[in-house]
Amino acid sequence: MKKPETNLTRYEKIQNFNPLVSRLHGTRYKHLIALFNDLSLKNPSRPLKVVDIGCAHAKAFDVLQSRFNIDYVGIDLDEELVRTAKARYSKYSNFRIIHDSVTNHYNELQNVDVIIALESLEHIPESIVVRLIEHIARAKPAAFMCSVPNEVGPIVFLKNIGSLLTGYMRHKEYKWRETLHAGLFNLDKVETHGIGHKGFDWRWLAQTIRHNMPITETHTNPFDWLPKTLSFSVIFICRQKS
Incomplete structure (x- = not known):
């Protein structure tokens, strides 16, 4: 059921500004679901451990929780968005959210299956993003997925x-x-x-990721046949070799 407009945060209202904006922001979740479909088939007997960097109001948890067996940790600096996420999802035992910078919680990246950063890395200083990518690579999750705007x-x-x-x-x-x-x-x-x-230049991010782990999928928004110069955003997925 769609949440009443009065229950939406300002961030959500921006993302749902009109049908086109809503669709463009929704593309990343289509690829997220496809990734988890594959990973869940390979790990059917246990929950997939997920860390969501810059989780905002934890929409990724909402999308994944209804479809997959997950154990979720979100990290975000925005007090209002964290408060909203807690109000909606703290009743779930597999949900946890941290109101802080990811730089203070690199330990959360260890021993997890999937690390995601959806439309968040552009909002983190680039010097921190470089170190973050290095920590993710060292943690060796089964998959890392990020999406960023094309600017x-x-x-x-x-x-x-x-x-x-x-x-x-x-x-x-x-x-x-x-x-x-x-x-x-x-x-x-x-x-x-x-x-x-x-x-923001997604190309330096792609190169930074490439230096640390293989990019196995690159998607453009809203259609994969679009050249990157005409894509509204770019989605990268890195997966460990089996």
Whole structure:
């Protein structure tokens, strides 16, 4: 049953702004379910241990809990989102959430089956993301999955102009000259990336992951046949060799 609008957080209202935005944000869960379908077949006798980095209101738990046998730990810094997740899911014995930075909880990455970071790594300083990827690689989960927005190349024109025309908010992070330069791959003319979308370059993340573990699947959003330059977001999945 769909939650009443009054029960949604501001973050959820943004993600459900219109049917297109909702669909684009939902693509990652389609790939998440496919990944867990495969992993659960290989481990039918026990719960899959999951760590969700930047879990927000723990939608991934909601998606997975109804379909798979899981043991879930979420980590997020946002107090409101953590409070919302606790109110919704703390009744489940297989749910736990940590209100803190992942940098204080690298131990949680040990001895788990799946580590996920869905639309969260762009909101973490890049120096921390590099160390985080290294810790994930050393932990050797059966799978690591992350999704990040595409903020470089022609898709930025479409995203920001579409945002303006529909009354969405994402274009407000950019100055219009920054939209132009980001769309032309000229990030030197865009404010250096911090913890937002502007200036984020998924390509350095892909290279960082590649240096530490094999990327076995790359997906584009909303369709896998799209070239990455026209993808709204990019999804990476890394799996350990059997």
